[in-house]
């Protein structure tokens with residue numbers, strides 16, 4: 399036993415006969431326990447203020463308190479002390495309730511004998527010890543999680559800041575490179591041979607691509623830095639707006655976009671427009687020879703909406719589907735299809751910010767379906 403110096407037990411009992419019986423039982427079992435008896439809750443709480451007890455034996459029916467409230471008061475006063483509740487034969491349920499509310503054990507008065515009492519005291523002490531140890535390791539674990547989360551948030555913030563500053567500051571020197579290359583081309587192209595002119599052309603082309611990537615990176619970091627403005631958003635309007643922004647691509651490719659009535663959700667309207675726009679523009683870009691057909695639908699599950707954007711495009715090999723949401727990851731070269739590989743990273747960021755998930759199902763030549771979810775708490 400831990401505290402060998404103090405083996406005092408506090409007994410709350412207003413029936414002197416019962417108290418005497420328990421005292422005898424303790425003596426009978428040759429234990430070293432001493433009993434201190436209090437007859438009221440008030441007296442007990444007072445004694446607990448300045449004394450340590452190895453166990454509390456608690457009759458819930460006292461002159462100044464009755465039922466489970468007696469336990470709650472005593473437990474609040476001595477949260478680290480094991481409590482054994484003493485009940486009558488006819489109200490055993492209160493014993494079970496007491497254990498749920500923080501007591502370590504309960505004994506039915508009429509059934510107590512010295513052996514049972516001794517065993518119950520030991521058991522209560524051990525159980526309380528384990529509980530306290532568990533509590534401490536739980537607290538330590540929570541503290542660790544809090545520390546890690548804080549560190550992660552900090553490094554995320556720094557990374558976002560870095561992406562923003564880098565992309566912002568890179569634009570200026572790049573503008574210089576592009577304009578001097580153009581000057582070189584305009585002034586000296588007739589004095590240079592074909593190879594030199596080709597080299598300038600490649601350099602201009604590369605600078606343009608870099609400019610596109612920086613712009614997209616800026617857009618990405620804007621989405622990650624932006625405070626979300628939650629409002630009622632009618633997704634039918636969102637889709638109209640996305641289609642308007644993609645008007646040229648839709649008309650040039652004769653793309654057909656269909657959708658059933660979409661719900662109104664609680665979200666950030668501009669981010670939703672960007673989300674649909676990024677996925678639909680891919681459905682048009684990665685088209686096959688036939689007319690691009692894109693269908694958008696929403697289905698309600700118990701706690702969320704699932705949106706599906708289905709196309710009849712070139713599709714992707716299913717083994718690459720995890721990669722496409724990573725920034726700068728592309729399955730096609732720039733010569734096959736224009737792009738920087740940021741569109742789906744932005745889409746994923748938006749969905750995650752709304753607490754949902756995004757994924758794709760596809761196979762080469764079989765078209766693709768992009769799914770994303772919006773949890774119920776974002777839905778009005």
Ligand code: ADP
Pocket residue numbers: 676680681684709711712713714722723727728729730736737738739740741742743766
């Ligand atoms: P980008 O289109 O600029 O390359 P995205 O992040 O939008 O960048 O897409 C990443 C990659 O995923 C694309 O390069 C393409 O290979 C593939 N992809 C995306 N959408 C589709 C689609 N609807 N059909 C086929 N491939 C797609």
